[in-house]
Amino acid sequence: xxxxRSSSRSQLGSLQRLFQHGDRPWQGVIILxxxxxxxxxxxxxxxxxxxxxxARVKFGxxxxxxxxxxxxxxxxxxxxxxxxxxxxxxxSIFAILFALPIGLGIAIFLxxxxxxxxxxxxxxxxxLLAAIPSVIYxxxxxxxxxxxxxxxxxxxxxxxxxxxxxxxxxxxxxIPASGASRLAASLILTIMxxxxxxxxxxxxxxxxxxxxxxxxxxxxxxxxxxxxxxxxPYGRSGILGAVILGLGRALGETMAVTMVxxxxxxxxxxxxxxxxxxxxxxxxxxxxxxSPLHTAALLEIGLILFIIxxxxxxxxxxxxxxxxxxTPQEARV
Amino acid sequence: xxxxxxxxxxxxxSRGRQRKAANTAMLSLTGVLTALALVPLFWIIAxxxxxGGKNINLDFFIHLPRPLGMAGGGxxxxxxxxxxxxxxxxxxxxxxxxxxAFYAAxxxxxxxxxxxxxxxxxxxxxxxxxxxxxxxxVMVVPMGHYSGLAGGxxxxxxxxxxxxxxxxxxxxxxxxxxxxxxxxxxAPEWKTSLSxxxxxxxxxxxxxxxxxxxxxxxxxxxLLMTTLGNERFDIGQIFRAGVQGHKSFFxxxxxxxxxxxxxLPLALWKYAQQPYPERVQQAWAVALVLMLFVLIVNVSAxxxxxxxxxxxxx
Numbered sequence: 001x002x003x004x005r006s007s008s009r010s011q012l013g014s015l016q017r018l019f020q021h022g023d024r025p026w027q028g029v030i031i032l033x034x035x036x037x038x039x040x041x042x043x044x045x046x047x048x049x050x051x052x053x054x055a056r057v058k059f060g061x062x063x064x065x066x067x068x069x070x071x072x073x074x075x076x077x078x079x080x081x082x083x084x085x086x087x088x089x090x091x092s093i094f095a096i097l098f099a100l101p102i103g104l105g106i107a108i109f110l111x112x113x114x115x116x117x118x119x120x121x122x123x124x125x126x127x128l129l130a131a132i133p134s135v136i137y138x139x140x141x142x143x144x145x146x147x148x149x150x151x152x153x154x155x156x157x158x159x160x161x162x163x164x165x166x167x168x169x170x171x172x173x174x175i176p177a178s179g180a181s182r183l184a185a186s187l188i189l190t191i192m193x194x195x196x197x198x199x200x201x202x203x204x205x206x207x208x209x210x211x212x213x214x215x216x217x218x219x220x221x222x223x224x225x226x227x228x229x230x231x232x233p234y235g236r237s238g239i240l241g242a243v244i245l246g247l248g249r250a251l252g253e254t255m256a257v258t259m260v261x262x263x264x265x266x267x268x269x270x271x272x273x274x275x276x277x278x279x280x281x282x283x284x285x286x287x288x289x290x291s292p293l294h295t296a297a298l299l300e301i302g303l304i305l306f307i308i309x310x311x312x313x314x315x316x317x318x319x320x321x322x323x324x325x326x327t328p329q330e331a332r333v
Numbered sequence: 334x335x336x337x338x339x340x341x342x343x344x345x346x347s348r349g350r351q352r353k354a355a356n357t358a359m360l361s362l363t364g365v366l367t368a369l370a371l372v373p374l375f376w377i378i379a380x381x382x383x384x385g386g387k388n389i390n391l392d393f394f395i396h397l398p399r400p401l402g403m404a405g406g407g408x409x410x411x412x413x414x415x416x417x418x419x420x421x422x423x424x425x426x427x428x429x430x431x432x433x434a435f436y437a438a439x440x441x442x443x444x445x446x447x448x449x450x451x452x453x454x455x456x457x458x459x460x461x462x463x464x465x466x467x468x469x470x471v472m473v474v475p476m477g478h479y480s481g482l483a484g485g486x487x488x489x490x491x492x493x494x495x496x497x498x499x500x501x502x503x504x505x506x507x508x509x510x511x512x513x514x515x516x517x518x519x520a521p522e523w524k525t526s527l528s529x530x531x532x533x534x535x536x537x538x539x540x541x542x543x544x545x546x547x548x549x550x551x552x553x554x555x556l557l558m559t560t561l562g563n564e565r566f567d568i569g570q571i572f573r574a575g576v577q578g579h580k581s582f583f584x585x586x587x588x589x590x591x592x593x594x595x596x597l598p599l600a601l602w603k604y605a606q607q608p609y610p611e612r613v614q615q616a617w618a619v620a621l622v623l624m625l626f627v628l629i630v631n632v633s634a635x636x637x638x639x640x641x642x643x644x645x646x647x
Contacts, residue, residue, distance in 0.1 A: 021521035022521050022523050022524070023521050023522045023523055024524030025523075026521075026522060026526070027522070029384045029432060030432050030433070030435050030436040030439075031445065032435065033429045033432040033433045033436070033450045034432075034436040034437070034445055034446075035445065036433075037429070037433050037449060037452050037453065037493065037497070038445075038448050038449060038452045038605075039489065040452070040456070040493075041452040041455050041456055041647075043467075043468045043471075044459060044463070044464070044490075046472060047467055047470040048466060048467065048470070049462070050470075051466075051470045051474075080363055101366070102366045102369065102370055103370075105362060105363040105365075105366030105367065106363070106366060108363045108372055109363040109364055109367045110367070111365060113360060113364070113447070120639070122367065122371075124632070124635055125372070126370060126373060127631075127635075128374060128628065128632075129370070129371075129373070129374050131547070131548070131627055131628070131631045132374075132377060132551065132624065132627065132628075133550075133551025133552070133553070133598060133623055133624070133627060134551070134554075135551070135553045135598045135601050135602050135605075135620075135623075136377065136381065136551075136620045136623065136624055137600070138602070138605065139601060139605045139616060139617070139620050140376070140377045140380060140381070142605060143380075144376070144380055145373075150365060163357075191370075191373045193524075194370050197352070198370070214636040218424075222352055222353065222355075223360060224356040224359040224360055225352070225355055225356070226356060227359075228359070232530055245458070248458050249458075250460075251460070252460020252461070252462065253464045254458070254460065254461065254551045254553070254554035255554055255598075255602060258606065259602075259606070260551065268641060275493045279460060279462045279554070282462050282466065282558075283554055286469075286557065286558045287557055287558055287561060298466075299466055299470075302462065302463045303468040305462075305463050306459060306460075306463045307458055309453055309458050309459055309460060309463075310451065310458075310459075313454060313455050313458040313460070315572070316457075317451070317454055331368070
């Protein structure tokens with residue numbers, strides 16, 4: 001009896017040693033789960049690739065080719081994605097153009113100028129802009145932002161910039177009476193990506209060592225000259241990273257854009273016309289797509305979005321990482 | 334000569350004035366831009382509170398939607414649907430998210446750790462509509478129909494990166510001495526992780542869950558192709574029917590998650606685009622409920638995390 005118990009205890013002991021008191025299974029589990037997260041990312045791309053096979057095989061690269069007479073015909077199963085690509089790119093690029101100066105201004109204000117007691121509440125408010133659900137932006141956009149801001153601004157732009165040769169092509173009016181247009185989408189996107197650009201570039205400014213500021217000021221530079229001629233060039237690649245992250249967010253934004261862009265498939269290039277974006281064609285048509293080819297074409301648009309955001313993320317992380325690397329671990333005064 | 338020196342001096346003074354003026358102008362501009370960016374925030378909050386507040390009442394929370402064009406009714410189906418879908422998402426995302434965060438916090442520099450951080454970054458950048466397409470491909474296609482379950486999977490993928498990152502950050506804030514003390518007393522690694530590190534970081538981790546939940550609850554795009562929407566969805570009725578039909582508890586639960594469900598953001602999107610004024614008013618009320626939930630969770634989570642970070646660092 002005594003002997004039996006001690007032998008079973010030693011068996012248990014050797015078993016415990018074998019599993020290192022439970023550490024082997026524990027490590028196994030966390031390694032497995034981490035690997036699953038990585039596999040999940042790959043699977044998203046893989047699933048879209050496989051499921052969009054029908055459209056990829058049938059249309060090839062002509063699916064993406066620029067065209068003046070876009071063809072999107074679910075009845076005859078003929079699809080071209082150009083108007084959506086163009087709408088997404090145009091609205092996102094204009095959103096970046098508007099949001100970069102504002103976001104950079106906020107970052108400078110928060111990191112360099114703002115009194116300490118105001119910094120936290122202001123940072124939070126800017127971040128709350130990113131927390132409001134996109135569909136609420138859309139609702140506010142349809143009923144308030146479009147009639148009160150976009151329509152008057154659109155008319156004004158059509159009357160002034162629309163008359164300028166060359167550039168005028170982007171601003172040929174008239175804007176639809178409701179205001180629903182690519183311009184509206186650009187402006188809503190601007191508001192939505194300002195927090196991203198502001199937060200990332202604020203971190204970039206915070207990471208720049210204090211010695212840079214002290215050196216510039218010791219040479220007689222004013223506060224603004226320090227910022228413009230020293231800090232911004234120093235953090236250039238980090239700010240570029242912020243822009244790319246903002247671009248990624250703008251490209252994939254769905255609900256707010258769908259609600260204000262006007263949802264019209266056409267070949268025009270003007271910012272003041274109603275348009276369409278890649279995310280909004282998926283949102284509008286996916287649940288109602290009947291033919292397998294229609295579904296596959298929409299999935300291919302999703303695949304393109306995935307690839308673009310993947311590439312943008314890689315570039316942005318690389319840039320931000322580079323700034324962190326070149327900055328010595330020196331406490332900022 | 335003296336004339337030249339005088340000119341130089343005048344030039345220097347005027348240039349100095351110019352630089353000072355430029356300094357003042359540009360510095361104030363950054364302040365103005367910050368204020369400008371906050372205008373939409375207050376504009377949106379004000380309109381949603383005013384218009385939503387006017388249309389919100391008790392019926393709104395306890396009745397199903399009425400047929401189109403009829404006033405009254407509520408959005409009970411959407412409220413129940415949102416609860417079901419976000420609960421499923423939390424169920425699918427939290428356990429793997431926490432386990433992966435343990436790995437990321439413990440081994441940040443192994444090849445797997447680097448790959449994990451990269452995948453987390455990429456996942457958080459994938460547009461939510463693309464996640465919806467993914468959930469459609471892995472859930473709706475094999476099951477053959479839309480369901481709350483598929484919506485839960487989509488929202489879980491959206492929550493996962495937030496959960497991994499916040500949990501990892503909170504685990505890293507736990508002082509190394511706690512960990513060393515536990516290991517020194519002979520506790521194995523897993524016991525240290527689960528009964529020392531996790532409780533020490535737990536309130537921060539829970540805040541991270543809430544932030545992720547708030548984000549997921551406001552997502553619309555991935556639900557379009559997974560839960561689809563269902564204005565007749567009513568858990569109470571499903572339960573009553575199930576009990577009357579003498580079905581087992583799990584069969585009833587399964588029938589709740591295995592059918593198309595409504596959700597608040599989805600209802601908001603549909604109502605906002607309908608030409609019926611009653612529906613548009615309901616849309617504002619839905620927006621108010623959704624926005625209050627998201628803002629309250631966000632603000633309280635941030636206050637909590639900040640206090641905690643300060644306490645742990647200090």
